[in-house]
Amino acid sequence: MLSRPADILAYLESIPALNQEERIELSAICKPVFLPKRTTLVQSGDRFDYVFVLATGLLRWFFYSEDGTENNIFLTSEAHKDVIIGIPDYYTDQKDTKYNVESVIDTQLFLFQKDRLEELAFQYKGIFRFYIESLKVTIDTLRIRTEQLCSDSPSDRYEDFLKDRSFVTQNANRKHIANFLGITPNSLSRLSARINKKTPPKK
Numbered sequence: 001m002l003s004r005p006a007d008i009l010a011y012l013e014s015i016p017a018l019n020q021e022e023r024i025e026l027s028a029i030c031k032p033v034f035l036p037k038r039t040t041l042v043q044s045g046d047r048f049d050y051v052f053v054l055a056t057g058l059l060r061w062f063f064y065s066e067d068g069t070e071n072n073i074f075l076t077s078e079a080h081k082d083v084i085i086g087i088p089d090y091y092t093d094q095k096d097t098k099y100n101v102e103s104v105i106d107t108q109l110f111l112f113q114k115d116r117l118e119e120l121a122f123q124y125k126g127i128f129r130f131y132i133e134s135l136k137v138t139i140d141t142l143r144i145r146t147e148q149l150c151s152d153s154p155s156d157r158y159e160d161f162l163k164d165r166s167f168v169t170q171n172a173n174r175k176h177i178a179n180f181l182g183i184t185p186n187s188l189s190r191l192s193a194r195i196n197k198k199t200p201p202k203k
Contacts, residue, residue, distance in 0.1 A: 008032060008110065011055060015082050017130040025120055026127065031111040035103035042087060042101040050111045051086040054078060057107025058171050061087075062179075063098050072179040075104075077167045080141075084134035090114060105171050154183045158191045 008030050012023040031050075035041060035057070042048045044063065054076060061074035076085065089097045121128040148157050158181055162169055169177070178188040 011110070015130060017133065018126045022120075022124045022126040025124060026112070026117075029112055029116045029120070033109045033111055035107040035109065037103060037105050039103045039107075040100065041103065041109070042097060042099060044098050044100050046097055048087055048090075048097055049114050051084050051090065051114050051117060052112065053082065053084060053110045054080055055108040055110060057109075058104040058168060059107060060102050060104050060172070060176055062100050062102075062176075070179065072176045073099075075165070075168050075172055075176070075180055077165070077171075079165070079167060080137070083137045084112070084117070084131060085138070086114065104173070104176075149182055154181065154187060155191055155194075157181050158183075158188065159195065162195070 008027045009023055012018060012026055015023075018026070033041070033052075041059070056078050058078070059074075059076045060072060061076065062070055062072045064070055073088075087097050087099055087101065089099070117127075117131070121131045148160065152160070161177070161181060174188060175185050178185045181188065183191075
């Protein structure tokens with residue numbers, strides 16, 4: 001668990017865009033949060049004006065349709081570390097969110113108050129670069145997800161998921177993975193069996 005100022009500074013050293021002064025400025029507004037497995041970070045209706053960096057763990061983002069259907073829209077893992085992440089409403093300056101964010105496993109975050117972070121981004125070139133690069137990653141993630149849902153078959157989506165998200169595959173509930181891929185759990189089981197059948201056994 002990373003909670004001491006020295007731990008925060010040590011973690012920020014892994015972000016190449018920042019110099020030492022910028023790391024100190026960020027650490028001063030940083031709020032470390034440790035979420036045990038299945039702990040809610042954000043609940044629908046909350047006013048959440050923070051962004052965060054995911055150090056370790058896995059988060060599930062979901063919302064409910066009007067008919068009560070649960071929709072798992074993102075599964076954010078430590079593969080996305082060193083990226084500033086905000087809830088979707090954050091990018092349209094909304095304060096109240098419809099999303100729920102929950103830890104799938106034990107998860108370590110660093111929270112930053114959104115407005116304060118943006119103030120620092122206008123003062124420090126490295127923080128600005130870190131912020132912009134994070135936005136580019138977010139946009140690219142949304143692009144890939146949209147293209148996959150619009151044009152790829154369920155089988156292709158699942159095979160890409162297995163190839164690119166091994167950590168999530170090992171740690172997330174299969175029901176949530178199926179929902180994320182836009183298929184039923186039964187369909188996921190059939191796809192999994194088909195892929196396993198095609199994969200030659202390890203010698």
